Amino acid sequence: MLHPTHLLLEYGLVLLFALVALESTGVPLPGETALITAGVLASQGHYSIVTVILVAAAGAIVGDNAGYWIGRKGGRALLRRIPILRDHFERILPPAERFFARHGAKAVFFGRFISLLRVTAAWLAGISHMSWWRFLFWNAAGGIVWAAAFGVVAYYAGRAAAEAINKYGLYAGVALVVLIAVGVAVVHVGRKRMLNDNP
Numbered sequence: 328m329l330h331p332t333h334l335l336l337e338y339g340l341v342l343l344f345a346l347v348a349l350e351s352t353g354v355p356l357p358g359e360t361a362l363i364t365a366g367v368l369a370s371q372g373h374y375s376i377v378t379v380i381l382v383a384a385a386g387a388i389v390g391d392n393a394g395y396w397i398g399r400k401g402g403r404a405l406l407r408r409i410p411i412l413r414d415h416f417e418r419i420l421p422p423a424e425r426f427f428a429r430h431g432a433k434a435v436f437f438g439r440f441i442s443l444l445r446v447t448a449a450w451l452a453g454i455s456h457m458s459w460w461r462f463l464f465w466n467a468a469g470g471i472v473w474a475a476a477f478g479v480v481a482y483y484a485g486r487a488a489a490e491a492i493n494k495y496g497l498y499a500g501v502a503l504v505v506l507i508a509v510g511v512a513v514v515h516v517g518r519k520r521m522l523n524d525n526p
Contacts, residue, residue, distance in 0.1 A: 336373050339365060343379065344386040351390025351470075353397070353450050358386070359442070359477060366481025380478040387439065387470030391449040395462055398453025427455035432465045439469035 343365045350358030362383045369376040427434065431452060438448030452462050 336368070339368060340374065340378065340382050344382050347383050347386030348390035348393070350446060351387050351449060352394045353446055355446050358383075358445070362474065362477050363481040366478045367485035369478075370482045370485030376478060376482045379482075380474045383474035383478060384467075384471045387474060388467050391435075391466045391470065392463065394449030395453040395457075395459065395466070398450035399456065399459075400453075402450055402454035424455045427452055427457045431455070431457045432461065435462055435465040436469040436472075439466075439473040 343361045346356050346361040347358035350356045362379070365374060365379045365383070366376065368374055369379050434444070435448055435452055435457075438444030449462075449466070
């Protein structure tokens with residue numbers, strides 16, 4: 328019987344694709360965490376970082392497109408059936424359509440980097456009838472940049488942490504990981520503020 332660690336390493340890329348794709352479709356799962364974990368495992372020689380980035384980007388693109396078409400084909404009917412939204416739906420829809428006509432590209436691209444939007448942006452674009460070709464371009468661009476950025480940061484952070492532990496001990500490795508986590512948090516906060524300042 329295979330040890331759970333061996334199972335994780337053997338099927339990790341399949342799991343990465345599934346988690347990223349399902350999160351992008353609209354299921355709240357830890358796709359970004361899976362990408363970071365796979366990046367760290369790549370730094371330890373278990374995967375190729377290029378493969379990790381390609382798998383994560385493919386999962387993001389496939390999942391977002393599934394979410395887009397679910398939103399486009401059935402999203403409006405679903406929202407009309409939810410009692411709390413039913414009375415407001417027709418009033419909210421025109422502004423949402425105008426927003427996606429004007430800012431859809433930014434919402435789809437930057438939505439990939441923000442947790443709540445990562446789960447909902449594709450649905451919202453589909454419900455708002457954003458042009459599919461436009462959605463596909465910005466979705467693919469966002470998915471590729473996101474996978475490359477987080478994959479590479481996790482890869483080099485994992486390598487740096489391993490080297491620091493080997494050279495300076497466990498505390499140095501932990502301090503480096505905390506520093507990187509704070510850096511990622513600062514980038515997230517800065518990105519949210521930028522989106523809020525430019526609606």
